[in-house]
Amino acid sequence: MAAGARYFCTAGRGLEPFLAREVRARLGATEVDYVLGKVFFTTAAEPGELKELKSGERLFLLLKKCVPLSVSRNKGKMLHEIKSLLTEEPKSCLDVIATWRKLRSHEGKKDEASQENRSPHKRKPEEEINIASKRQKTEQVREIASEECQAGAGENCVVSEEESDQDCQAESKASLEGPTRSSIEKPIENEKQNFSFRVSCRCSGAIAKILTSQEIGRAVGIALRKQFGWQADLRAPDLEIFLHLNDIHSVVGIPLFRLPLANREYIKTAGLRSTVAWAMASLAEISVGAFVLDPMCGLGTILLEAAKEWPEACYWGTDTSDSQLEGASVNIKAAGLDDKIELFKASVKALPLPSESFDAVISDIPFGKKFKITKDIQLLPDILQEMERVLRVGGIIVLLLNQDLRKRMDGIAKTVENESLNAIADGAGETTAVKALNNDGNSSSLGAGIEEPVLSCGQMRFGSLVPDGIYEVSLGKTDAFIYKYKKISTAGNK
Incomplete structure (x- = not known):
């Protein structure tokens, strides 16, 4: 693995720059590139290190990446092109599968060792995950699948919001209806005939108007049986082949892990999407010994993500809801972070905390279920003022706002006076494409259609809080905005 393998990882819309x-x-990844919903990279990291990625959803070994398929009314021609993605270069395909086997073998040995060291114990009744927790985690998995569909904005995705297992089975089942064993060609030398597989296909855009995922899955399944002699297995395959075909690219990969990276083992009851919570914490510039506050902590997801990643800081969480604080306490204990995070009941409008006592304030402002508009939106100025009060000069505030809260924020703030921003050309939007250096040192735009925010003349300040970036992200069924502010002077001395 010294030379490194090529991967791609799916990401929620707006989180691609964070994952890159x-x-x-x-x-230590190289050759990093991204498009809407995916980040491509090369690394020699071990599976245990890959599992530590916090801003990604699902991780795949890359089998093939190429330009979008040419669309025509000739289904046979299009299916032939799709099958050739896997059968045109069989040696390359088998080399990637060999790498996948090595990675899985390495991970399997670690799992066996951990199982041997784990003493069996009977789970206490209070440790059982309740039905509400299961439903929340199921909803997050569904949102992950929905996110991949939404990555092709304006496209008609043929996959439902539920995770693709059912689609995978439907598509692979179709491949079982192909040629009989006697008609299968002799498999490539050294490849086991009893190697089992299933095909997962997600297509959107122009191609989805011509072919269904079932048609593609069946055609690819038959081609793989002919080429390699593999057998389809819907429930427990040795290998899963994932195809994503849209108007941006054609990508084929192999899932490295059974569960999404975003499925945190240390979070017992899910709250805010973990990838978004981690992204927010990553903007807070948390350092060793820092004091970090979430004054509307809910179930504590932001605090958990921050404390896991930056354990040398001190964390506090407040909320007015007893049930939310109880849920946060359960999560913190389950994650083994009792000594890192303190919780207490308090209102964000009147925090019982000294002025300028925290280095960072991070919070998801929870106005209504799923960002439903309520009259509480009028409380935003009071909330910001109290956050500003407890924040030290030079400290960071990171907030998650919905569209209406964002408008309210802009309405109560004052325009930032920054002469350097006047150089922005007329007609420029609030964001600009993120720039990075290629391997040859040339500056180029990373990721077609992906933008990373920078300050613009239209951004606002609030008191001593100066804006340091706005990031639009997706929460699955709705969009939100991460606001980052930096305190430049003592509150009251603007």
């Missing part, structure tokens, strides 16, 4: 930075920093 993370794979560079955490994995």
Whole structure:
């Protein structure tokens, strides 16, 4: 693995820049590139290190990446092109599968070792995950699948919001209806005939108007049986082949892990989407010994993500809801972070905390279920003022706002006076494409259609809080905005 393998990881819309930075920093990844909903990279990292990615959803070994397929009314021609993605270069395909086997073998040995060291114990009744928790986690998994569909904005995705297992089975089942064993060609040398597989296909855009995922899955399944002699297995395959075909690219990969990376083992009851919570914490510039506050902590997801990633800081969470604080306490104990996070009941409008006592304030402002508009939106100025009061000069505030809260924020704030921003050309939007250096040192735009926010003349300040970025992200069924502010002076001395 010294040379490194090529991967891609799916990401919620708006989180691609966060994931691109993370794979560079955490994995030492090279050849990093991204498009809407996916980040591509090369790394020699081990499976245990890959599992530590926090801003990604699902991780795949890359089998093939190419330009979008040419669309025509000739289904046979299109299916032939799709099958050739896997059968045109069989040696390359088998090399990637060999890498996948090595990675899985390495991970399997670690799992066996951990099982041997784990002493069996009977679970106490209070430790059982309740029905509400299961429903929340199921909803998050569904949102992950929905997110991949939404990545092709304006496209008609043929996959439902539920996770693709049912689609995978339907598509692979179709492949079982193909040629009989006697008609299958002799498999490539050294490849086991009893190797089992299933095909998962997600298509959107122009191609989805011509072919269904079932048609593609059946055609690819038959081609793989002919080429390699593999057998389809719907429930427990040795290998899953994932195809994503849209107007941006054609991508084929192999899932590395059974569960999404976003499925945190240390979170017992799910709250805010974990990838978004981690992204917010990553903007807070948390350092060793820092004091971090979430004054509307809910179930504590932001605090959990921050404390897991930056354990040398001190964390506090407040909320007015007893049930939310109880849920947060259960999560914190389950994650083994009792000594890192303190919880107490208090209102964000009147925090019983000294002025300028925290280095960072991070919060998801929970106005109504799923960002439903309520009259509480009028309380935003009071909330910001109290956050500003407890924040030290030079400290960071990171907030998650919905569209209406964002408008309210802009309405109560004052325009930032920054002469350097006047250089922005007329007609420029609030965001600009993120720039990065290629391997040859040339500056180029990373990711077609992906933008990373920078300050613009239209951004606002609030008191001593100066804006330091706005990031639009998706929460599955709704969009939200991450606001980052920095305190430049003592509150009251503007």
